[in-house]
Amino acid sequence: MSSLITVLIASVAAIIAAILLFVVASQYNKVLTNYAFPQGDIGQAMADLADVRSATRGAIGYSDQSQIDQMVEIHDQAVEDLQAALPEIKKSIVAKAGEKDYNNIVATLDNYLEVDAKILKMGATTDAEQSKKAQDAAFDELAPAYATASEAFQGLMDDNISLGDKTHSSLQKMELIMLLLIIVIIVAACILATKIGGKIAKDIAQPMDDLARRLETFAQGDLTSPFPEYHNDDELGEMVQSVTDTTTKLSVIFADMENLLGQMSNGNFNIQTSCEEEYTGDFRPLLDSIREMKIQIDGTLKEVREASEMVSAGALNLAEASQALAEGATDQAASAQQMQATIDEITNGLNNTVDQTNDAYAEAERVAGEAESSRNEMSVMVEAMNRISETSEKIGSVITEIEDIASQTNLLSLNASIEAARAGEAGKGFAVVADQIRTLAEQSAKSAVNTRELIEESIREIEVGNKAAERTEKVLVEVVEAIHQLADNSKGISETSVQQAESMGQADAGVTRIADIIQSNSATAEETSATSEELSAQATSMDEIVARFSLTEE
Known part of the structure; x- marks a missing residue:
């Protein structure tokens, strides 16, 4: 029972430690999923925004139509990549501040793309005058819109970094608390195990000493004194019960042998054992020898x-x-x-x-x-x-x-x-x-x-x-x-x-x-x-x- 308690305490400590480790791992996974990994999506979106801007500049700056068409194509692909990155960014948002930043990104980005589409339509031509107007509009309208959209993306990144830092700080505190809790559990388990071990040792040592003293008297021929009582259902209890059963069996056999030999010493050879079923194993030859001796003496007296x-x-x-x-x-x-x-x-x-x-x-x-x-x-x-x-x-x-x-x-x-x-x-x-x-x-x-x-x-x-x-x-x-x-x-x-x-x-x-x-x-x-x-x-x-x-x- 004491061993079961010790194992139970160790199991509880292990379960608590496992739970704490699971919580820490979950928090770290949350940080990575919600704050670290989205930073890459945000950075990719900003890179796609920069590609859109560069393609627009190239389309309104080149005079060669093939180059203009190539830049337009790049522009359109960058726009598609940028719009595809937004849903991934939205999936990682878990805080209200992030939702606000995301809404701001969507609004500023829509404004930027609207201005960008107008300027690209205006300047994606070989007409030098139209290109010049588009370039001026890009400087006056597109640059501020780009800066606003970039700031919106940067705001989301800053909020994610801030939330990640807070979560990391709480995780550090949780790690310290978990370490202290594990140390407390280990110390408590050691103290409890020591007390339980001492109690177990005392519960085993005292009956063992009593059993050893009783076995000494048993070796000296004392079969009548009682054995120490031990009621626990363990190995020591089984040993005490086995020794008690053995002593009882020996007492029955010795009493029967004393009766048989006493009857024969008084001249009565017409006798039988009263407990033949007890003579098992190495005790059987003893009964057979006494029986053979009785038969031999009885036959000799008859002769x-x-x-x-x-x-x-x-x-x-x-x-x-x-x-x-x-x-x-x-x-x-x-x-x-x-x-x-x-x-x-x-x-x-x-x-x-x-x-x-x-x-x-x-x-x-x-x-x-x-x-x-x-x-x-x-x-x-x-x-x-x-x-x-x-x-x-x-x-x-x-x-x-x-x-x-x-x-x-x-x-x-x-x-x-x-x-x-x-x-x-x-x-x-x-x-x-x-x-x-x-x-x-x-x-x-x-x-x-x-x-x-x-x-x-x-x-x-x-x-x-x-x-x-x-x-x-x-x-x-x-x-x-x-x-x-x-x-x-x-x-x-x-x-x-x-x-x-x-x-x-x-x-x-x-x-x-x-x-x-x-x-x-x-x-x-x-x-x-x-x-x-x-x-x-x-x-x-x-x-x-x-x-x-x-x-x-x-």
Whole structure:
């Protein structure tokens, strides 16, 4: 607005100057048209009047007719030129004095031409006497008429000069006034422009200073303080409005980011932005990064939850298998104790057989029955040991699954650690959970390996026991056969009984080893059961940790 006022003042000054220049130019044009240029027409008319006079003198002064005719012709042409000049002179007359002078010129010129025509008619001849009369008349009448006409023309010229001088004087005064007026306008315009410029500078400088101070606080993170008010519709107003709009947009974006990150820090990942349309330009990658981080953490927690469910299920299966192994080991221990007692009885019987050779036949029949029973018991023991071997193989399969689960859990915990590292500060808590899961997986794998080794050792010992049982069964078969032969050959009873005693001693040692292995299997089964319970407890704890987070629904 101030700039418009300044331009308006300059425009008014320029218009006034142009008007004054136009007036001066018009006055100068008037002077030239009405006073300067007519002087030439008047001078030309006076020259034509002089030509008329000269031609008249020549016509009345020459004696040669051809010369007289030539002068008459010149005279007539001069008269026509003189009469043609009068209308041009009349056109330039604008003042009353000029009209009076013009009327005087017309009157004196008519008188002169009338006298001139009379004298020319009289003297334009070869008659010397008529020429002499004409010359005398020209001197007496034409000369005064010529002087009067010339004076009339000169009066008009003098009046034009006087009017031109007056107009020139007024123009000089007008030029001085115009110069002074232009100077006054320029000075006034400069003063007004200075005041307006000062006001403009103040109106711009103060808001600019306020805006600069507010931008300093804005650069320091202050988004809530108001910006200085500026209501003018100019560039500064547009800048203040743009900065205000930018601050409002940043406040909305920062508030939304604070809400999103706060919700995620509290474990809620089932969230969405409330002002997605504000994330434009370079703000869009920021929203995409937060959204990708949420998706990655949410997916990792879901994988951890699934892994904990798998670990929990595996731990339950391991506990059930360990319980079955413990029960089988208990049955095996009972069978081994029973078999050991039977072998002890056979050994005692063989020793009595050696001492009681005389009662060999009767004792042989009794021992044959007991041997037959021992063989049946041995068969039962072999079957029980086979069942133990099958159960151990099943336990090995379960342990293999546990190892696979532990390996998968370890891999998942490694992936979780990597994702937690990517998440930075927000993933530290989850990194601790991932480390606990990895530690639990390593412990599960180690326990599974130890259990596998114990079960494999048990299987090997069971195989040894099976072989010993098979040998024992063969020995018992031989004992039965020897007892049947005792009736026919009582001499070999003593030697056979000794051999049987030695075989029973070996069988007893084998059964003792089997019992020790069964005890070891039982202890291992109990340890495996305890480990599976601990693994189940860790899986439950992991489920509780993951349950703290609110994940998105698939």
